[in-house]
Amino acid sequence: MLPIGFADAQGFLHASRVWATDRFVWFELVRSAFGFAGGIGAYWMSVRFMHQVGVEATEVQTVIWFAATIISVAVGSGRFGKWPLSDQLIAGAVIVGLVWLLIRTSNAH
Secondary structure (H helix, E strand, O other), X not given: OXXXXXXXXXXXXXXXXXXXXXXXXXXXXXXXXXXXXXXXXXXXXXXXXXXXXXXXXXXXXXXXXXXXXXXXXXXXXXXXHHOOHHHHHHHHHHHHHHHHHHHHHOOOO
């Protein structure tokens, strides 16, 4: 099974190549579209699972999904492993901070 966010990550990775060298690349558009289409279905299934385990707040569901997508983009691009350790730690801290804020504010009305 693919990790959550993988399909959306493929959508983002290929979308970044749609205008390679200032020329429109149809093949990358199609690959991006398939990634995003797969991501929608995977997201719907993940929301079902999140409901089953008690994650009801839309904000928390969203941040879980986007954190997974961001991690998948970073790893899938092949560049994350080349970042300095300090940058990798900061990226992790940013994601943890977003999760913290969204969990803490999800009950605010």
